[in-house]
Amino acid sequence: MFIELIDVLRCPNAHEESWLVLASRRIDGRDVMEGVLGCPVCAAEFPITEGVVRFGNGSRSGTAGPLANEEDALRLAALLDLASPGGYAMITGSLGKDAPHLAALTDVQLLLVNPPPGIGMGTGLSGFTINPNWTTLPLAPSSSRAIALDDTTTPDQLLAALDVVRPSGRVLAPVALSVPDGVAELARDGRQWLAERRATPRASGIIPLERRK
Numbered sequence: 631m632f633i634e635l636i637d638v639l640r641c642p643n644a645h646e647e648s649w650l651v652l653a654s655r656r657i658d659g660r661d662v663m664e665g666v667l668g669c670p671v672c673a674a675e676f677p678i679t680e681g682v683v684r685f686g687n688g689s690r691s692g693t694a695g696p697l698a699n700e701e702d703a704l705r706l707a708a709l710l711d712l713a714s715p716g717g718y719a720m721i722t723g724s725l726g727k728d729a730p731h732l733a734a735l736t737d738v739q740l741l742l743v744n745p746p747p748g749i750g751m752g753t754g755l756s757g758f759t760i761n762p763n764w765t766t767l768p769l770a771p772s773s774s775r776a777i778a779l780d781d782t783t784t785p786d787q788l789l790a791a792l793d794v795v796r797p798s799g800r801v802l803a804p805v806a807l808s809v810p811d812g813v814a815e816l817a818r819d820g821r822q823w824l825a826e827r828r829a830t831p832r833a834s835g836i837i838p839l840e841r842r843k
């Protein structure tokens with residue numbers, strides 16, 4: 631976990647939004663490889679092992695995912711608009727397979743949710759595990775410049791992930807999901823649609839101006 635990304639992590643437990651306090655045991659450059667994150671509100675502790683924050687058991691059963699592919703990484707860099715430096719992009723599940731190639735193409739920190747097995751953390755790659763049935767993300771609202779959601783994403787997860795994207799941030803999602811309110815579709819192909827989060831928050835209608843008398 632890149633040390634600066636710890637600022638955007640939030641306790642996943644049901645209480646008011648709270649940041650987490652780091653007790654590090656091993657830092658490699660600016661990446662925390664071993665340690666513990668503690669919540670000052672509920673005292674929950676989340677271990678960091680091999681650079682991955684363990685919010686929950688993120689292991690998936692089943693077959694290994696597709697192999698990493700440089701062309702997929704190049705496509706992801708373009709779609710997520712990762713040419714300019716700064717901030718972080720969130721990538722879920724099996725899409726994390728291309729993260730090592732992607733990290734070579736961008737200076738943007740990549741935050742992998744339930745990273746695929748064998749993907750090492752550090753030098754541009756951070757990750758956390760979470761129950762695959764998550765309905766909220768342990769991340770600050772409007773903190774991410776882009777998100778890429780894998781094929782297992784549910785409609786509820788899409789909405790929860792949108793809250794994490796900052797206005798004008800990119801959203802890449804599987805075509806099985808419909809494009810929700812609050813984002814403007816930019817493009818689509820047979821696999822995914824690409825959209826941009828609108829500047830106004832989701833589900834807020836147009837507020838009429840009141841005429842003063």
Ligand SMILES: [Zn+2]
Nearest residue numbers: 641643669672
């Ligand atoms: Zn807590």
